[in-house]
Amino acid sequence: MSGQGTATAPPDVLTGGETGRRAGPARRRRPRPPTRDSGWWALMLLLPAAAGLAVFEIWPTFQTIYYSFTSWGAFGGHAWSGLENYRTLIADSDVFHAIVNTAIITAITLLAVPLSAVVAALLSLPGMRGVTIYRTLYFLPVVTLPAAVALTWKWLFNGDYGLINWLLSKIGIDGPHWLSDPATAIFAISIVGVWGSIGYNMVIFLSGIRGIPVDYYEAAELDGAGRLAQFFHVTVPLLTPSIFFVTVITVINSLQAFDLIYLMVGQQSPAIERTETLVYLFYQRGFAEHDGGYAAAIGVLLLIATLILTAAQFRLQKRWVHYG
Amino acid sequence: MADSMQLTARRGRRRFRPRHPIAHLVLCLGAIFMVGPFLWQLSTSLQTFGESVSVPPTFLPHSPQWSNVTTVFSALPFGRELMNTTVMTIARTVGQVLFSSLAGFAFARMRFRGNAVLFAIFLSVTMVPYQVFLLPQYQIMQGLGLLNTLTALFLPGMFSAFGTFLMRQFFRQIPMEIEEAARIDGANILQIFWRIMLPMSAPGMIALGVLVIIWSWNDLLWPLVVNSDPRQMPVSAGLASLQGQYTTNFPVLMAGSLLASLPVIIVFIVFQRHLMSGIAFSGVKG
Numbered sequence: 001m002s003g004q005g006t007a008t009a010p011p012d013v014l015t016g017g018e019t020g021r022r023a024g025p026a027r028r029r030r031p032r033p034p035t036r037d038s039g040w041w042a043l044m045l046l047l048p049a050a051a052g053l054a055v056f057e058i059w060p061t062f063q064t065i066y067y068s069f070t071s072w073g074a075f076g077g078h079a080w081s082g083l084e085n086y087r088t089l090i091a092d093s094d095v096f097h098a099i100v101n102t103a104i105i106t107a108i109t110l111l112a113v114p115l116s117a118v119v120a121a122l123l124s125l126p127g128m129r130g131v132t133i134y135r136t137l138y139f140l141p142v143v144t145l146p147a148a149v150a151l152t153w154k155w156l157f158n159g160d161y162g163l164i165n166w167l168l169s170k171i172g173i174d175g176p177h178w179l180s181d182p183a184t185a186i187f188a189i190s191i192v193g194v195w196g197s198i199g200y201n202m203v204i205f206l207s208g209i210r211g212i213p214v215d216y217y218e219a220a221e222l223d224g225a226g227r228l229a230q231f232f233h234v235t236v237p238l239l240t241p242s243i244f245f246v247t248v249i250t251v252i253n254s255l256q257a258f259d260l261i262y263l264m265v266g267q268q269s270p271a272i273e274r275t276e277t278l279v280y281l282f283y284q285r286g287f288a289e290h291d292g293g294y295a296a297a298i299g300v301l302l303l304i305a306t307l308i309l310t311a312a313q314f315r316l317q318k319r320w321v322h323y324g
Numbered sequence: 325m326a327d328s329m330q331l332t333a334r335r336g337r338r339r340f341r342p343r344h345p346i347a348h349l350v351l352c353l354g355a356i357f358m359v360g361p362f363l364w365q366l367s368t369s370l371q372t373f374g375e376s377v378s379v380p381p382t383f384l385p386h387s388p389q390w391s392n393v394t395t396v397f398s399a400l401p402f403g404r405e406l407m408n409t410t411v412m413t414i415a416r417t418v419g420q421v422l423f424s425s426l427a428g429f430a431f432a433r434m435r436f437r438g439n440a441v442l443f444a445i446f447l448s449v450t451m452v453p454y455q456v457f458l459l460p461q462y463q464i465m466q467g468l469g470l471l472n473t474l475t476a477l478f479l480p481g482m483f484s485a486f487g488t489f490l491m492r493q494f495f496r497q498i499p500m501e502i503e504e505a506a507r508i509d510g511a512n513i514l515q516i517f518w519r520i521m522l523p524m525s526a527p528g529m530i531a532l533g534v535l536v537i538i539w540s541w542n543d544l545l546w547p548l549v550v551n552s553d554p555r556q557m558p559v560s561a562g563l564a565s566l567q568g569q570y571t572t573n574f575p576v577l578m579a580g581s582l583l584a585s586l587p588v589i590i591v592f593i594v595f596q597r598h599l600m601s602g603i604a605f606s607g608v609k610g
Contacts, residue, residue: 041513042436049427050442052419052483057449060460067459119354122347129343136596137355140362143538143592143599147563148581152365155574161377163364195358200603207604256453259544263564279455279545287549292459299456306453 067296108190120205139199150263185271208242419482428491494528531602
């Protein structure tokens with residue numbers, strides 16, 4: 001497990017670095033911007049990005065917040081309606097479903113976190129061969145067109161001719177119609193979520209493990225810790241910042257799940273209530289039913305949830321994350 | 325002393341010998357789970373409809389059915405949609421990499437009033453889920469008369485607060501001494517940016533570029549919102565309409581899926597080193 005660390009940790013960080021730093025005490029530690037009079041140049045360089053973001057992202061954010069307090073007529077006009085949309089939102093069973101569904105999808109998709117930690121640890125074993133090949137194969141689902149992923153898994157989960165039910169029949173299980181059965185659709189979606197997030201988590205973990213000093217493993221080995229003990233007592237505790245990061249990313253991604261639900265389940269399916277998420281509802285209300293005001297309120301809910309999660313990440317990270 | 329050194333070195337080398345058979349076994353089982361769906365997609369895409377619904381399932385098609393591919397092209401303006409996706413991806417990628425590099429350089433290396441405040445604004449934009457922008461962006465496209473055009477597909481996606489953040493981090497890593505040396509040699513800001521900073525931050529730009537390529541190619545929600553004309557759709561939305569036409573004809577659906585996802589898979593395989601370092605970088609620092 002220490003092989004990767006050996007390769008990347010520069011030796012002078014621990015020993016030679018001290019003397020190096022002492023030799024040049026006057027050297028600036030942090031780079032400071034060199035020129036004072038670069039205001040005009042800075043403006044020119046910032047202008048395209050700043051103007052684009054102002055028009056397409058910053059102003060739209062405020063506009064969506066404003067729209068969430070309006071009601072939209074059938075022909076595009078909108079009028080101030082105060083908290084009306086939010087009152088509907090609280091009582092809306094679809095929103096309630098979406099939140100419950102998101103929680104279930106998140107909980108199952110989080111199974112990918114320990115799985116990918118194990119994969120990353122195995123790939124970091126000293127002298128491990130074929131790392132690049134494994135990494136490529138495991139990462140493939142992350143980059144693949146979600147629409148294609150959805151159709152492929154829909155075929156695998158097909159109730160009559162799908163590969164999964166055929167495999168299950170071999171061990172005597174009569175598989176359900178996974179995607180049209182309200183009881184199973186969300187599990188099918190979540191399995192695809194696990195499959196699709198292992199590669200991303202793995203890459204984050206691989207770089208996290210690379211940052212763990214080899215000394216820790218050597219010390220653990222001197223104390224007689226085997227590989228398994230090293231994994232649980234060195235790798236996992238020192239990997240908590242990465243574990244935290246991928247957990248929050250997983251929650252945010254589940255919150256925003258759309259493509260799989262749109263393409264694998266769809267509005268006509270009896271299972272849609274049990275699989276819809278906030279973003280799916282947002283699309284349905286805003287663009288299929290043209291109820292922009294209500295969709296905006298769902299968007300604001302999504303925004304608040306995301307901000308809370310991001311804030312929670314920063315807070316909790318400080319409290320129970322070990323930094324090596 | 326020298327003897328014991330040699331001894332540990334030799335023992336060390338021997339410790340590197342074991343091939344970790346159990347690790348390979350576990351990783352191979354995992355790889356079957358990860359790659360299996362792709363193999364199944366490939367196999368089905370070459371089967372006849374009859375083969376695809378046979379019990380037990382067909383693992384290898386009797387003879388490859390290339391007609392599934394031609395069916396995809398006749399059912400949809402598929403070539404045109406691939407072209408649309410390509411244009412959308414290139415425009416978004418060029419826009420994001422260019423504008424993010426310029427702004428990232430200014431944030432990383434220039435002293436001007438409001439630097440910190442403006443950067444804080446950029447950072448807060450990265451936390452807003454992009455669905456929040458969709459309604460107003462749709463209205464802007466509508467107002468400009470751009471609905472159902474290629475321009476609508478890529479225009480709002482050409483700017484990125486995240487990209488600016490990523491490029492700023494890359495520019496900050498470049499040692500100050502190099503810039504100071506160039507300044508002493510009489511280079512002005514543009515020359516420093518063009519001749520020194522851009523070449524040195526090329527890995528960062530490639531990493532950002534590959535991230536944007538993948539994100540653009542795979543984007544479904546925005547195209548669904550803004551373009552309903554099949555000839556102006558990207559291939560992601562095209563697959564959705566293919567599903568509408570060929571609900572249960574899985575060989576055709578699999579052929580379409582394979583063709584639509586292959587280009588970006590190739591980009592990934594070519595640039596995977598840059599992509600992974602970009603992800604690790606944004607994950608650790610972000």
